[in-house]
């Protein structure tokens with residue numbers, strides 16, 4: 380019998396009607412037995428996500444401020460859900476516990492995880508499912524990575540018949556403390572559950588009908604991607620395609636469990652399938668970009684002959700605990716692109732260390748960059764992809780600051796000024812939409 384893990388995002392569980400809809404989706408296919416809920420999300424644009432309210436509560440309590448407002452809203456939302464779903468579930472004891480810990484807990488993780496925990500308890504009752512608490516079987520290592528032992532431990536808890544509900548977003552550290560993934564991390568839990576339960580498919584139910592070839596907020600009516608590989612998607616989601624958490628690929632990639640992105644409000648739409656391999660017809664499957672990057676530019680005559688230049692340069696970043704994204708280079712020049720978040724307050728010190736240790740002829744830091752990835756595994760069999768891309772950028776009157784082709788020949792990375800991000804994405808989309816390439 381086929382097994383399916385279904386993860387539902389916050390907007391798919393925002394109120395009782397949404398939760399009922401999710402339950403009907405689960406019940407519509409007997410293979411759907413492992414359910415991973417997010418915390419209830421926004422019911423409308425002005426509404427607050429439960430997770431955001433929990434973070435706010437922690438923040439206020441830590442500062443000694445009165446946090447009765449977020450607490451009141453959370454209590455009202457869960458009480459309403461419990462009533463509308465005809466459950467006996469009582470949120471109050473859990474809120475008492477949160478309140479008792481709010482000011483003491485240094486990190487917000489325990490509190491932030493309660494949105495998923497409470498929603499999981501509710502859904503388990505409605506579905507008649509076994510509730511499995513990730514604090515008992517999804518383990519983080521000391522360095523914050525997922526401990527692979529989780530697959531076995533969680534798998535042991537999912538062996539029986541019937542439905543299981545496993546809340547998303549959190550696990551436990553070796554010290555027994557609840558720890559969350561980064562925001563949107565229920566997608567990662569869904570992937571862990573899919574692997575631990577030996578599911579044949581991981582369905583990720585969200586509020587859009589899959590991935591589009593470009594962000595539809597930038598390119599209105601952008602074409603839907605029918606099928607994309609794990610590797611392509613990793614590039615796209617890392618670079619800003621936000622439908623799925625960029626780390627959700629890892630647990631399922633090794634066993635090759637496909638992910639299917641589906642819309643809970645339009646369950647019959649085909650969505651996007653994320654698979655290990657696919658037959659690429661068009662050279663480009665997606666374009667994604669984001670701003671918030673800076674670039675160190677280093678120039679030194681005969682750099683190419685100087686042994687250890689690159690190593691020394693990268694060790695400066697390592698010593699400053701800065702990770703880098705791309706490193707386009709020429710004969711006498713090299714640039715290093717880093718996220719602004721990474722270099723916060725360290726830019727001057729890095730420049731000073733490069734100056735001192737490498738004595739470049741010229742050195743500068745460019746800020747305010749956006750990076751755009753144009754991705755497609757079909758790219759390496761086609762002539763003229765980069766030419767078409769740069770032509771489109773020039774045609775849009777956008778100044779191209781950097782261009783770098785990954786060694787996988789599966790993506791071309793360009794850097795433009797942040798204010799040009801949207802224009803550039805639109806231009807690239809127009810250039811590759813409906814272009815089947817020249818083989």
Ligand code: ASP
Pocket residue numbers: 388389417418428430431494547548561562563564565566
């Ligand atoms: N509720 C968490 C968040 O808002 C995790 C998730 O929904 O995936 O980030």
